[in-house]
Amino acid sequence: MTQALAGLRVVEFTAAMAGPWIGRFLAYCGAEAIRIESKQHPDVVRLYVPPRAPELGTQPQLSPWFTDWNAGKRFAALDLTHPRAVELAKGLVAKCDVVIENYSTGVMDKLGLGYADLKPVNPRLVMLSTSGYGDRGPCRDYVTWGPNIEALSGLGALSGLPSRECAITQYAYPDALSALHGLFAVMCALDHRNRTGAGQYISLSQFETTVAALGPVMMELLVNGREPQRPGNGSLHAAPHGCYRCAGEDRWCAIAVSSDAEWERLREVLDDPAWARDPRFATRAARLENAAELDRRIEEWTRERTPGEVMLRLQSAGIAAGVVQNVEDQLRHDPQLRARRFFEEIDHLKKGRVVATGVPLGLTGTPGRSGRAGAALGQDNDYVFGTLLGMTPGEIQECIELGAIETPDDPQGAVPSRPP
Amino acid sequence: MDTTGAAALGGRRVLELADEKGVYCGKLLADMGADVIKVERPGGDATRQIPPFVRDEPDPDGSLFFLYTNTSKRGVTLDLGRAEGQDLFRRLARTADLVVETFAPGRLDGLGLGYASLSAANPGLVLTSITGFGQTGPHRDFRPADIVASALGGSMYVTGEAEDPPVRLAGSQAYVAASVAAAASSLIALYHSSASGRGQHVDISIEEVTTSVTHICGVGKWLDDGIIPRRSGTGLFASVPSGTYPCRDGTVYLMVNRPLHWKALAQWIHEETGNQEVLDPIFEGPSSSRQPVRELIDVFVGDLTRRFTVDAIYHEAQRRHLAVTPLNTAAAVARDPHLAARSYCVEVEHPKAGRLKQPGAPYRHSETPWSVSRPAPGVGQHNEDVFCGELGVPEATLHSFRSGGIL
Structure with a gap:
């Protein structure tokens, strides 16, 4: 060819x-x-x-x-x-x-x-x-x-x-x-x-x-005259959104929930615990407001599980989640990179x-x-x-x-x- | 041959069906002169809702993200779930060189608008798909997000302080890097298409682009030294000294990569602080010879930097050919004298949002300069121009499409 x-x-x-x-x-x-x-x-x-x-x-x-x-x-x-x-x-x-x-x-x-x-x-x-x-x-x-x-x-x-x-x-x-x-x-x-x-x-x-x-971030300053906040792993328009500790040494999973429908599905994966029905988490705006507490709750669940399990359970429910991979994970354990012979x-x-x-x-x-x-x-x-x-x-x-x-x-x- | 060609991509037509994963790809093409037609769903794409907004007023024409990433494009609306919408898109695709899309794999095929279908009518067409994980493989249907691609792509594991959780970069860099790779690859495919008459499907995986971008921490290094890179603050593992150092009024980044640069730095530390030990020849040579005493070296460097303001040490270090730069805030970037002297930022007049100052050209072409030819389009702003003016759809039909929710 x-x-x-x-x-x-x-x-x-x-x-x-x-x-x-x-x-x-x-x-x-x-x-x-x-x-x-x-x-x-x-x-x-x-x-x-x-x-x-x-x-x-x-x-x-x-x-x-x-x-x-x-x-x-x-x-x-x-x-x-x-x-x-x-x-x-x-x-x-x-x-x-x-x-x-x-x-x-x-x-x-x-x-x-x-x-x-x-x-x-x-x-x-x-x-x-x-x-x-x-x-x-x-x-x-x-x-x-x-x-x-x-x-x-x-x-x-x-x-x-x-x-x-x-x-x-x-x-x-x-x-x-x-x-x-x-x-x-x-x-x-x-x-x-x-x-x-x-x-x-x-x-x-x-x-x-x-x-x-960095265009859109720079425009917060150039247009609105305000120094952008350092976002860490959070988001201005999605919650929960972050990097959550999982079982194992230095193991983490990233999760991003951007809509109320995804939040409903996440609750199901978590077996609909009582805390998740709190009105403070009911809408996207409310979840953004209470993101820090939400993150703590979610981490209580993730830290009992391997990042691979967290990723697969959430992805099966149509929620964006991914293992924080190191180079060994990528070369030896990532089925996607392997299937594509990356x-x-x-x-x-x-x-x-x-x-x-x-x-x-x-x-x-x-x-x-x-x-x-x-x-x-x-x-x-x-x-x-x-x-x-x-x-x-x-x-x-x-x-x-x-x-x-x-x-x-x-x-x-x-x-x-x-x-x- | 066209010998005028004031824009590099003048004469190229691109259709963009892209959310936040791929809009920067379309911007790169549009600002170099391609006729990029952004196809949004009726009522406008969800990317118009991404905060923050101009003057913090939520408005479909006020998202800073949308305004920046859609410059120089025209905008039309189409419901691709409806037969009439699909037909119009197919007609448009016959006039295009390139389609850029970010749907989940298989979605375009499901609409009858996949590569096989579009290329049958336009064999030279290039279709570029930007997805989280690619068109094939066991994870192809996984839901992507910038932070998820940053995680799987290996960038987060190595970014941040050792005792902190992994952290992602500002500005959705997994999407940005994938968009640039997609834009470059699209033009490579068009180069081939122009020569051969055959287009192709370009399959960009954001996970793969991120993995590629993190190459310095990648497999080659690990297989060579057996050490899995992890988070280690601001210094680069391979360079000693390197990292952020405190000044009187802020912070600078300093990096030494050559034996010569170490000698110059050591001499300066000695001159400024009276430190004799720093001149010891055991510290000389490549970074590997200083690796075991990295923390001591950091103390020596900090003793120097703390004596200066950021501005003073930046320029004095550079006078000595040492790679020192300020740790700039956005405000410091905005007032940077070098960027100002190069007239870097541009102002784009938007009919609703007003004058919008923003970053300018990422590269300077001598003959076909980068330029913003128009502000980001309003919802369906160019429906009549494109569908009536160029495709010959009668006005009456367009009106019925509009009232029927197809536009």
């Missing part, structure tokens, strides 16, 4: 997560993604010390994040401070449709690879830069990681239990969020290019993307096979494919410079000696090129 983006070629100048994720998704859909790296500025994700074997030191090919976020890509290594390397990079850009970059703001311009340099080489090019603050404005050079953006955007202080100051994720949510927005932004530009022939430049500020994702096993040049988190794009007519796990810096130099740019082995060798092309550090990783 053909893939949706077969024939599309992407060149990445990326590191960490927000940039590489976009290429990962495009590659999954059939695009050829080529990632350019250099030894002088190693991707922070490659600075990985295996926790079970710290004596090995830094293992750039073993990071589970690197291998997953870069699955299905080709790897080429260039020292972009070298003029010949910049020429080679431009040669690749001339043959591609999309450039993704998330270097610090201004670095691509300094290297002679900014959009102004690349557009003459390829007028149909769609180029996306993603950074914390965007390409202009007083703080454009500021350094951020995903969690910084949670704090900066308001997401952190607007989230969390009312008794706390904030909640910050353990998974750098703005990186993923802005990568998904970036993927959409690139596809918009490709739709336009396919209609008009014109490429363009896209600058994405993760700060702005995250604030946009987690995948993919090839890894050093580890053999690794389990990768799925790509949730749901393209049933053109299913995606993850390809080989992220490999060594320069792994596919021969393919990229030889096959794609048509350089002879002698020319490649000359560039290696010049220092323009860099070679993989780890000879074991330098398996001859094969389709990723």
Whole structure:
């Protein structure tokens, strides 16, 4: 079966997560993604010390994040401070449709690879830069990681239990969020290019993307002039609504009851206890008013039961409920993720096979494919410079000696090129 | 070839049958220039009742959620339970590139409006379904909610303080992330459809999108180190130091990810506080070398941050290339000088709700800028334009549909 983006070629100048994720998704859909790296500025994700074997030191090919976020890509290594390397990079850009970059703001311009340099080489090019603050404005050079953006955007202080100051994720949510927005932004530009022939430049500020994702919450302030209350697990329009302790160590189930009809069904599941007939819980407005007590009552019931039992009994009655799953639950015990084969096993040049988190794009007519796990810096130099740019082995060798092309550090990783 | 194309998605038509799970998907498409026709039930969708409201006055045109998530769309009403409503929808779908829907799996099929039926008349059509758990599998009929997807998708278990219950993020982020994935995937499917003439059914599971988004805490890490990530406050487990730190007048978030950044931070702590110990080479290197003494490092960092105001440490840290940002309230975001310099927020004039300030472009396209082309539609505001003007339904028929409750 053909893939949706077969024939599309992407060149990445990326590191960490927000940039590489976009290429990962495009590659999954059939695009050829080529990632350019250099030894002088190693991707922070490659600075990985295996926790079970710290004596090995830094293992750039073993990071589970690197291998997953870069699955299905080709790897080429260039020292972009070298003029010949910049020429080679431009040669690749001339043959591609999309450039993704998330270097610090201004670095691509300094290297002679900014959009102004690349557009003459390829007028149909769609180029996306993603950074914390965007390409202009007083703080454009500021350094951020995903969690910084949670704090900066308001997401952190607007989230969390009312008794706390904030909640910050353990998974750098703005990186993923802005990568998904970036993927959409690139596809918009490709739709336009396919209609008009014109490429363009896209600058994405993760700060702005995250604030946009909080739109309705921000409008409480922007329109009504009021700082939004930290909602915790509650809701302004549904009760009971929360995360309830269940039997077992750190086991919880989320429950959301949004209508009176659902409340009636919940009462039935609870065997219609006397407290639930109290008029203070009879209507949605009353339940919202008395949500704290309602939550305590419900938790008396849930804490006697496993979260799986709570979920199944409520869902059987048509009430939204779900186990607060940890990663082991998801991989080993979630029948839905298993039935849909969400987690995948993919090839890894050093580890053999690794389990990768799925790509949730749901393209049933053109299913995606993850390809080989992220490999060594320069792994596919021969393919990229030889096959794609048509350089002879002698020319490649000359560039290696010049220092323009860099070679993989780890000879074991330098398996001859094969389709990723 | 059309060479004007001022909007990226100009010429694309989208029908939206979406509740709160998918309205942000439609907004993303509409603000990039697609003609998104929102199809609501007669009387208007339930999402119009989501509080809070403009000036706290409940009104079907006053929900802040509805006003934000439906910009740039047109609005029609249809009773899809009735044959006349289904017929009009089918005719509309023949003119569309994309249908975005959030019904429970099987519901559209039950109405005779499923993918097989719609694509028979329009083979290039893409149908994107956004549901809690997907179109297949043993949980496909489970009832979704943002908090339920956040729970099953693994985001809640790892978010919050260790001694607190798991907590979800503000602003229904499970729905938001799924909507963005759906919008991107829809355009990927349209890219293929334009080339091949064949559309497809895009099956977005909100549980799967959430699981994907929590990747840093996901299977790869767990299978590698054997540690199941759980809640651990504001610091990221992999980065030391990282987390929120107190200042004189508020809080900042600080993160160190590179050996170089640690050296710069340690030097600054030393300069500012006189701390000698912090310069000890045993703390140098990647985060893993500081992991065993994380609490001590936090004390060192707190001694530094407490000496400054938020604003002072933010800019001084950044001058030193250290990733420090303020923990902003909504009010602080609204007055942020960087966003102001970029003219980030936009004002949208709504005929009933007035001028509505709101977050603007999530990305800046050089040739086809994001823009709000119209405010969120009123209930059935574009019924005549769309059904009479574009489908050629006679006015008299439309009136009888209206009085018959079909619109």
